[in-house]
Amino acid sequence: MGIERIFLGWRQPGLLAVTDFLQGRFGSAGTLDLEGAIVVVPGARAGRRLLEMLVLRAEAHKLALRPPEIVTLGGLPERLYQAKRPLAGELTQHLAWAQALRQCEPGVLAAFLPSPPAGDDLAGWLGVAEMLARLHRELAADGLDFGDVASRGAALPAFRESARWQALAEVQRQYLALLDALELWDIQTARRVAVRQREYRTDRQIVLAGTVDLNRVQRQMLDQVAERVTALILAPEELADRFDEHGCLRPEAWESAEIALREEQIELAEAPPDQAAAAVRALAGLDGRYCADDITLGVPEEQVAPFLELYLGRQGVATRNAAGTPMAQTAAFRLLAAVADYLENRRFDALAALVRHPDVEAHLVRRRVRPEYLVALDEYYTCHLPAAVGPQGFEPAPEHKTLMALHREVEKLVGGLAGPSRPLVEWGQPILDLLAKLLGHRPMDPAAEPDRQCLAACEALREAVLGWRAIPPSLVPPVGGVQAVRLLLRQVQDQAVPPPQVPHAIELLGWLELPLDDAPVLIATGMNEGIVPSAVRGDLFLPNQLRAALGLDDNRRRYARDAYALSVLAASREHLHLILGRRDAEGNPLQPSRLLLACGGAALAPRVLRLMAPGGEGRRPVPLPAGAPAVSAPAVSAPAVIARPELWEPPRPVKLAEPVTSMRVTEFRDYLACPYRYYLRHRLGLAALDDGAEELDGGQFGSLAHAVLAAFGQSEAASATDPAIIFAFLEKTLEELSAQKFGSDPRPVIRVQLEQLRSRLQAFARWQAEWAAQGWRIQTVEASVAGHDAPLIVDGQPMYLRGRIDRIDVNPATGKSIVFDYKTADMARTPEETHRTGRGADKQWVDLQLPLYRHLLPALGIGGEVALGYLLLPKDTGSTGEALAEWTDEDLQSADDMAADVVRKVRREEFWPPQPGPIEGFDELAVICGEGQLAPQVKEDDKE
């Protein structure tokens, strides 16, 4: 006897019809006893909902319910036969494939994998293994092995892959032999053997609820228990010829089937957010006739779903996205990933990321590391640019208590995963311990977020680790902790944590779950070609024509499934609205789904004209809540919109707590550039801090050079006239100072930069020798003036100048002195170039550093005629040497006037308004000053 086929029609939602059927067949007075039944549903969600409906039905009809066993298709076979051997888990299978591949003759391998991974590249082999495992799974489900493909493919005209598939078959043989030797089976093999040996049997009733697409092994299995199988078909009896004897779709019958949709049911939107917005508007159009439980949103593709959640959330409407949260986004997953990154080679950036994980941070703070450790870490990085942590890099001095503690605690934390290679299974507990330590420091509530999600993620990780115990040791080489963690993450990365239960929420469902959903209202987005239906076009192993020839899932079957699904939806929903996008999130054009174009002759052309019409009007506005809040949950507050431009302007300077009585000579330049930025930088002390530097910046390069040159000026070599002596000193000092700062093994780029600096110092040594030979002597270096030693009297009041003069030279022969400032910028610019702009009479002071040095000199006890200048150490070493300012007394007087003017303004606290930017050298203040906001960036430097 064959399978019993029953057509339930499609006027009502499928599960409702299934419930009716089950009640009718299994119900009796007072009871609904389904214990003897297995109900097979196409998806897990339908299964859960069916149980719910049965319970409610039993309740409503006052029936005592014995629930059936509800399984998805994938779970059915093992209910019907007994596997004679333990089944290999997924990871075991993958490892066995990897082993089989590695054992392969090179010649065999070359036939399909001309450039195999390196021998010890476990991840590389696993990558290939997973690919073959997938292939094996799919073919085996239809009762085929790789050898079958080689032989059956040969019948196809363009097939030139026999050799390749034969090689693959060889690997497959080895794979099976490996499992066999380990006395294991994989599940596909077990099922196929059971088919072959006619082992499927049951004394229960099997009810197929809307499973319209079965693979070959599933069909064979059902045939063996056919007399106990009832296939419920959610379609009217008139369409019986579109279904085969298993209740499955006949693809050819659906190919040109019309799908009855009304024009107004189809809406064209622009980008993914617009699809979501259109859905919200469509919901608004329902005018309160339905409640959240009556509504399902279809989201065949993931780009739209988040916006549905967002827009509905703003309306105060709860949603539940059945897709859940990808494992890879959970705190536990990220934590392990960050730990593995850090352990891999203890790079500084990995440490910086790890200690920014909030759970690590909380742990560190619990362990009494100071909560400001990120500041210390950024400062340390900026100063020393370490590449790695540990002996090679991050070696904070003992006075850096915070960082020492940080390092110690981090090492303690990850310590359990360090150490030599061990069998995989031995890493399980250390990994879980780490999670427990970081996430489990307090009791958790499995019913509340975020604990629920965290627990679920940990549970998944624990499950995976548990599975390791079943892996035959011969399949896994001993691994390090990092590898173990990566393996674990690889295992779970495609899983998702289910969403929390939210009562009275609008559900977001994937396409596959929609036909059996029972909500009267369905608004489906993403009705675009390639999404619904999807299609194969070319493949590494199974292109569509081969799939078709082998009877595997192919484009025709996909289309039939989706055409059927949409037909069900069109017939069974009170309200159906379909939304498609004109383009995806990246702005690429999308085509309408073929399903939407499956309409009869005359209707097609107008629909094509509508759905393919070029856009151009741009996107519609995003919906925000208006008026009365929606029901269900408290709405986000959406106060009446009031633009307040003044709130976004740079904040006005506030009165300083103390009057300014002292200024650095270098500050003047900043004031002249922009009083407001001056205020921010010097009066408020604002500074950027990050850890993004790749190499020494100009400032760091310069201060290192300065330090070396300062040491030189104080040394005996200072008076030498032999460049070799001078350079020897400089070189040695550079080595010492840089070792202090960057450790004995700085990152390579710094080593090269130091080498560059060395070259500049060499050029300097040559110049210095000659200079000394001309009779010049270094009189003072690093001469600091602070406190009240150098008053600049303006309007009778002193402004105390501060500063440090790099170097003062005298020529005893002439009695002349020169005040020098070292300049190590790449470009050699003279004092005139840096201090003044403009031409002729229009010259303007933009920097007053050198002229102001004159006012520091008395405090240093230096008098007489003093010249001002730079000592340049630029990238063009040919220009190394002195560059003296040639300012007249008049010039200098005007500089002093300018300085006085600045002093007055600073005293009056004239810090407003900011100069329009951008201004070179003030990048970090650009945001505060509103650059790039009020006006687009306009550079003034595009001079002809």
Added chain:
Amino acid sequence: MGKKQGRLPNLVIRASAGTGKTFQLSNRFLKLAASGEPPDTILATTFTRKAAGEILSRVLLRLAEGAMSPSGAAALAQKLGEPGLDQARCQGLLASLVRQLHRLRIGTLDSFFLQMARSFSLELGLPPGWQIAEETDLAALRTEAIRAVIGQQDTSQAAKLMRLLSKGQVSRSISEQVSELVAELYGLYAESSPQAWEALGFAKPLKPEEYEQALGEFAAADCSTDRRLATAREKALECLRAEDWQAALTEGLLGRIAAGNTSYHNKPLPPPLVQAGQKLAQYCQAMWRNQVAVQTEATGRLLALFDAEYQRLKLAYGVLHFDDVARKLAESPLLARVDDLDFRLDGHVAHLMLDEFQDTSALQWRVLRPLAERVAGPDGRTSFFCVGDVKQAIYGWRGGLAEIFDALEKELPNLSVQSLALSRRSSPVVIEVVNRVFQDLREHVEQWGQDNNSECGAAAYWQQRFSPHQTARENLPGYCELVTAPAAQEGEVQRAVTCRYAAQLIQRLTGEAPECTIGVLARKNDTVARLIYELRQLGVEASEEGGTALSDSAPVQSVLSLLTLADHPGDTTARFHLAHTPLGRALGLVQYDDLEAACRLSAEVRRRLLECGYGPAVAQWVDRVRPYASPRDQMRLEQLVEMAYGYDGGSSLRCDDFVQWVQQSRVESPRPARVRVMTIHQAKGLEFDIVVLPELDVKLLGQSPQLVAARDGPAGPIHRVLRYVSKKTWSLLPADFQHLFEHHEQTVAGEAFCLLYVAMTRAIHVLHMVIPPSAPNEKKLPKTYVGLLRAALTDGRPLPAEKRIFRHGDPRWYKKLRRAAPPGTTAPAAAQPPSMPQPVALRLAPPEGQVARGLQRLGPSALEGGGQVYLPHRLRLESAEVLDRGTLLHAWMEQIGWLEDGLPDDAALRQVAIQLQLARRDLDAELAEFRSLLGKRAIRSVLSRATYQSASQGAKTTPVHATAAIANPHWEVFREWPFAIRDGDTLLSGKVDRLVVLYDGTQPVGADIVDYKTDQLPNDPGAVNKRVEYYRPQMEGYRKAVIHWTGLPAERVSARLLFLYLGRTVMV
């Protein structure tokens, strides 16, 4: 030529701007489809997905129009030259195409290559699961690769290399310098052969002693006759001492001698000086050449190191760039067997249609060529078709090579060529001006005077490919003018003044023709920004094509500052900024110097990002600032939310990454403004009613590049590379290298002409060109677009400021607009304001009285412990062992009905273990233990029917034990008894281990629930009681279910825990 039966000729269409390329492509496609070619054998490729989408919609739309009415069909039939195409056939064809939508191969070249690479990824050596990487990820890998390259080298070697790269200078920055080099040259490197970098080769200089001798002779030669000569010699010697070979050769005395001159200031040079000088010049030349060769080689070496590292990293991370895909394919032997590709690609390409052919790169053509050769072959059932315009080849720098287009006719057999010069876009006025500028291009360029060989060469080549344009839209009103801007005043930059003037003009135009779209096209991004700025100053809403970074909005920036602070609580600039915005206030950061608050906020922000994801977290912050934002800012905020949602997948633990991504991504406004400002490159493929060109004073040749290169044939690899050297030294190079430079200049000039052509031909009605006035000291026409336009459109005299120099057409053209313009040429919606969030009132019915769907699902065991979980307990693996044992014991216990009916044998129990995947354990020991447990009295008692029957024996502990009142009691045992009931908003479902129901006849009168427990407990009442309490909620759940099912009163249902190891039952 002509039609063979059933086949269309191989055809190249050289289609000038606006002549309807898409139309031609759709024509061709429709013809093929109408003649019955299976549509999936037609491969049509273009360069952007947008263009591909347009071709596809054009095909379907035209067919749909034909299907709508007989007249529509007739019109289509006529256009296609397919007389048989009536409405019914159109309908049939449309239905068939639509049904095969998924098989149509109309797409980008990239996507076609991608499909190939995916189908052959193992053969191409690509790692499983590889992906096309995001630009930000690739940038990170490049940084990584550069680090590795620097690290690989010995330090002094690396420094030496760096100095070679910077022509002898010792720059501070290393990483930056290398990354700039890589950014500029890597694309070129990737297409070059290794030998290309050594192509120049080295010269052998004089031996040192010979050089010294020559130097001596040169210095000693008698120059006393002429003081000028003596100074010149001294200068030359100075250059030699400084080893500045180039200066020595190109300036002064040695230069003259090297060039063959034997006199100086009309006086003969002393022969010994000349002889020695010639030797020295030779020496200099060799040294100079070697320097250039070494520098070029060093650049190649560095790029090679980088390449190796970068490729390795990409492979390791399983990511590729589109260029890598093309490169892998081009280098693969697969291409030698194109026919073998068909199978995995799911289709045989019989007809190839290539769009924008001039933009095809050499690499791409190498991949396509075998396919093209196949379809162009004499087979008769296949065909080749391509359309393009060398005059619009503006992507030379990116690898697009117009030369391929020129070479095509030689490379492929039986190619017909068709030229289209009939514009379907522009007004006659625009077309006439275009013709005036380009048809005598060479003459115009020649007016520039000397030293313009390259430009003239390019102009000649260009002019050859230009045939005078006509337009099909003869009645379109139009206007064209060339005006000068005011001259810049002291302290002003002329370009800024010109832009401001152009902005004023645009403002006027928006008033005159409010319906029209205006495209403002500039050369450089900076100019685009300036124009936007100037337009906004005048209150003209203008959008920047491609958009700008969202950080142009202050409220967006406040969110970015929050994220910066989250990563760097010590950044006081971010803190200060945030504290002074509404967002800072809303989040409680008001004092910028409050480090503690900053650290707290930093931790909170990162936690929220981790727990909710970037999208929802950013959306929440945006909600806080929206009320204070202007409409434009609200729109930008909303776009930030969209970006944040798009980011979630790849988010790292560093907020910096997101901030950087936002700062570096350009986001367009959701609706284009009427005035769109963009670079000419961006304008390709677009059209506007009015085009304004405000930046015409750019040099034709622009800046010199770092390197010049040449290919081995139009599509061949780059086989010659040389560091750029200044023009005056070109003559010192071997001829083929001199040619390299000339060719380079010609290419650049040619591309510049293309750009101007593209810019001018974007106009439908009107073309406005704004140029600066002549400089006061102007002597000849500048070598810029201005110079070209002046040569073409004016008498060439110097130009005063603010004057209309040239005009053509009707300045009041817009008066005629309404009547003349066919519908659809202007964008009616373009004038709408930018979109911002808008209120929508969403009402739902209250859920009163309804049971929520998606009931909370609980198994009673989830009730254990009353809702608190200690993660460290859960994560102990030992407890998992225990759990497994528990599972096994449960399963075995389930095998037992009544003890009296017999026990399962070992084989059956083993099979149970196998089914449960627990067979690997030490089964013998487990079995022995199980058997011993079954010996315990309490356990036997629970399992035994007799216990229930023998009420008199004092075991009367549950209501199920026989009562005298029942005449004919009988018991039924259920194992793994399933149930499902609703309890408020939860659905309680699960299985009861063992349920014994006592019946009076058919009427249940009592039930006894037994739950097996495998806890390892000490046998003391305290511990047991604690455990019992722990399990109580679960047992209550079971009891509810049984009551529900049996309808018994609560007191008739007992629940017992059976602690197996303890051998005890406890009533709950």
